[in-house]
Amino acid sequence: MRFLCLHGSGTNSKIFETQTAAIRYSLGDGHTYEFVEGTMPAAAAPEIKEMVSPADELFSYVSLENMESCVSALVNLDSYIATEGPFDAILAFSQGAMIAATYIIWKMRQNPALQRKAPTFKCAVFFSSWSAYDPDLLWQGKLRVLTPSVGKEIIPIPTAHIWGQNDKASIKASDVSGLCASGTRQVYVHEGGHEVPGARMNQAVKSSVRIIRRVISLASEIDQDACRSSLGDPLAIHSPPHGV
Incomplete structure (x- = not known):
């Protein structure tokens, strides 16, 4: 699969490559990853301050105090996909995941x-x-958070949701999971905080990879069913597969 990858606020693409290295390695060959950098200069995110030097350039995609930047992020992402795509999947962290979910909606x-x-x-x-x-x-020019109470299961594609039980913003990640189709939604909550499970979190990496593989498999099943259906295959399965 070809993944489009969006980093978090106050980081950059190189840092996100490092953050996802253990996950990507464990997923194995057969996937490619394209990392897209934000354009707004930003201060270092709290969780990576020890990883960066004053010389590092750090970015965000949007400022929630600037509605124009929020609109531009969606339009720019759309243009990028039209020019550089297609992509099979999107893999995103923190603010990048916010942009990805909002874009899909x-x-x-x-x-x-x-x-x-x-x-x-x-x-x-x-x-x-x-x-x-x-x-x-x-x-x-208005901000309204989408929660399951106002937008339940409005993202129909298979999704994996991974966050830490010690993440102070875990309710946000939980809410985004509630916006996604329950039949193809996979959730894993690890013991860490606001981070991507890395090499020092061996069990969290294994569990994260397990649900990502499950989501990839679900997506492939749906894609194959759609192809059979379009060809008039009498064996095509028209109901979506269920998650585990």
Whole structure:
């Protein structure tokens, strides 16, 4: 699978490559990863301050105090995918996961029939996601967090949700999981904080990889079923597979 990768706020693509190294190694060959850097200079995120030097350039994708930046992030991501895509999946952390979830919802609202038949991403992996926002209201200069109570299961593709039980923002990640289809949603909560499980978190890496593989498998099953259905295969399965 070809993954589009979005880092967190106050980091950069190189740092995200390092953060995801153990996960990517354990997933094995057969996948490629394209890391897209934010454009807004930012102070170092608290969890990586010991990893960076004053000379390092750090970025964010948006400022929630600047609605124009929020709209631009979605438009720029859309343009990037149109130019450099297609991508099979998106893998994102923290603010990057917020952008990814909001973008998927935006595309779904633009053309629900197309996104169910041929989604922009076949699956998504969210690490310690920040809250997703209502994309329609962003264009009106308003921020509204999307929670399961107002947007239950509005992301139809298979998704993996991974966050730490000691993450102070864990409710945000939990809310994003509630926006995704329950039948193909996989959740793993590790013992850490606001981070991507790394080499020192052996069990968390194994468990994260297990659910990511499950999501990839679900996406492949759905894709194969869609192909059989379009060809008129009488053996095509038209109901979505269930998660474990």
